[in-house]
Amino acid sequence: MSNILIEGVTKIYADKARGREVTALTEVSLEVRRNDFVCLLGPSGCGKSTLLNMIAGFEKPTTGRIVVDGIEVSGPGADRGVVFQQANLMPWLPVWENVAFHLKMRGAMKAVRREQAQIYIDLVGLTGFENHYPSELSGGMNQRVGIARALLMNPGVILMDEPFGALDEQTRMDMQTELLRIWERSQGTIVFVTHGIDEALTLGDRVVVMSARPGRIAEVLPIDLPRPRDITSPHFNDVKRHILSLLRSAPAEPAAA
Amino acid sequence: MRKMLSFRPERFVVPVLILVGWELFSRSGALPPALLPAPSTVVVAWADWVFGIDGNTQNYTGHWIGDAASSAWRVAAGFALAALVGIMLGVAIGWSRFVEVTIEPTLQMLRPIPPVSWIPLAIIWFGIADKPAIFLVFLGAFFPVLLNTIHGVKTVDRNLIRAGAMAGADQRRLLRHIVLPAAMPSIFAxxxxxxxxxxxxxxxxxxxxxxxxxxxxxxxxxxFLRYDIVIAAMASIGLLGYLSDLGIRLVMARVLHWQRGTTLQGEG
Structure with a gap:
């Protein structure tokens, strides 16, 4: 059974300042199976984040519909955990309170929240930082808190919007390894937005290549390479070459953009 | 907080210079002493007003605590009321477009009216006692709290709201657990x-x-031409005002402790 079903989704924004409409996505259809790791890959402006935001329920499709676990998405909810590009932690809460924020919203007792938080803090490797505040941690550590917060909700779907985009190369690769380790242990469906070809190929069971103006799906590539993947292998390079040609055949972005 | 309470000798340079200069000027005889009492005279009057040492302040002698307490009570009552109503209305106006459109224009029209111009109405409504004073304090304290709360709520990072909604927060919890804490720095201002x-x-x-x-x-x-008591009263107001602001800053340092190290104010 498919976990996420996207049917003929088009998103048009009204650009009020210029009195015109901007088509961010046009006629996107996609099916994501349970426990699938899907990467949405494309240049900026291809609508990949818009698509993710619509699955999360932050935005609504102009036409078409999105169904998660048989229920049409009408707004954000704890059944879909989101990891944002910037961690978006509550700066006034210590790490453990941020991780257990979902439980606080459900009215759980402090002892229960603290205990549950510890499990996920340990899982993402932040043991010892429970009482730190987000401002005291590095970008990578904050991103781990964001991941722990999403995992604690035990959602069927985790949506990640370029979560490692702001990190340096070394930290990014560590986080990718870590994410795969966590995903293999806890399972669940992941939709991961990225503009990095290597990142998409390192992580995804399937890579959805998107092109811009208007945003649409160019091709869905199954990646049947075993993990951990060797990003220098010939097969990896073949796939990479194919993706590059897909991205190049898409109309180039205007230089001014 | 430590910074606020630490002993820094340079703090006292300017006040001491002013007091010494004033004392010398008063004693020089350039003005009749009754018109500008020297600090030493003021201190004697103040001391009698507080402790009742020689009765020089006549019927005020030893009454300072009572006088200060009645003023402080009026400040506290009006301020608390203004804080409560200002924060609640500010959150509602900042959060809901409907409330904003319905209420804000009226409030913005009332705002330019100086609170002191309400004195005649305050007296005929509440008589001569605590109530008209509390009413005026409320009017004066309400608008700064209201406007800063509205500003704080309107500038909450949309992504934090999204994160909260993602974590399963309903409207009420979003307001209580995200909007209100995020607006706190502005509310304290x-x-x-x-x-x-x-x-x-x-x-x-x-x-x-x-x-x-x-x-x-x-x-x-x-x-009664007792300008020494006038100045002692002015100094008392300055002292009480300073202490109440210090109190708010101590509470603020506790509530906003998470800002330490992220802002200029929180440094050190």
């Missing part, structure tokens, strides 16, 4: 402006509409 207004209006009200408090003593001793 409003509270600090408000406490200043509160003292200003208490003293004004006591000069006109109340028969007790530090402001009343100030005005009453002016009638």
């Amino acid at each position: 409003g509270l600090r402006i408000a406490i200043g207004s509160a003292w200003m209006l208490t003293v004004t009200a006591e000069m006109v509409a109340v028969k007790s408090g530090v402001g009343y003593v100030l005005w009453d001793s002016y009638y």
Whole structure:
């Protein structure tokens, strides 16, 4: 059974300042199976984040519909955990309170929240930082808190919007390894937005290549390479070459953009 | 907090210079001593007003605590009321477009009316006692709290709201657990402006509409040409105002402790 079903989704924004409409996505259809790791890959402006935001329920499709676990998405909810590009932690809460924020919203007792938080803090490797505040941690550590917060909700779907985009190369690769380790242990469906070809190929069971103006799906590539993947292998390079040609055949972005 | 309470000798340079200069000027005889009493004279009057040492302040002798307490009570009551209503209305206006459109224009029209111009109505509505003073304090403290709360709520990072909604927060919990804490720095800025207004209006009200408090003593001793008591009363207001602001800053340092190290204010 498919976990996420996207049917003929088009998103048009009204650009009020210029009195015109901007088509961010046009006629996107996609099916994501349970426990699938899907990467949405494309240049900026291809609508990949818009698509993710619509699955999360932050935005609504102009036409078409999105169904998660048989229920049409009408707004954000704890059944879909989101990891944002910037961690978006509550700066006034210590790490453990941020991780257990979902439980606080459900009215759980402090002892229960603290205990549950510890499990996920340990899982993402932040043991010892429970009482730190987000401002005291590095970008990578904050991103781990964001991941722990999403995992604690035990959602069927985790949506990640370029979560490692702001990190340096070394930290990014560590986080990718870590994410795969966590995903293999806890399972669940992941939709991961990225503009990095290597990142998409390192992580995804399937890579959805998107092109811009208007945003649409160019091709869905199954990646049947075993993990951990060797990003220098010939097969990896073949796939990479194919993706590059897909991205190049898409109309180039205007230089001014 | 440690920074606020630490001993820094350079703090006292300017006040000491002013007091010494003033003392010398008063004793030089350039002005009749009754018109500008020297600090030493003021201290004697103040000491008698507080402790009742030689009765030089006549019927005020030893009454300072009572006078200060009645002024402080009016400030506290009006300020608390203004903080409560200002924060609640501010959150509602900042959060809901409907509430904003319905209520805000009216409030913005009332805002330019100086609180002191309400004194006649305050007296005929509430008589001559605590109530008109509390009412005026409320009017003066309400708008700074309201405007800063609205600003704080409107500038909450949309992504934090999204994160909260993603974690399963409903409207009420979003307001309580995200919007309100995120608006706190701005709310405290409003509270600090408000406490200043509160003292200003208490003293004004006591000069006109109340028969007790530090402001009343100030005005009453002016009638009796006791400018030393006038200045002692002014200094008392300054001291009480400073202490109440210090109190707010201590609470603020506790509530906003998470800002330490992320802002200029939180440094050190």
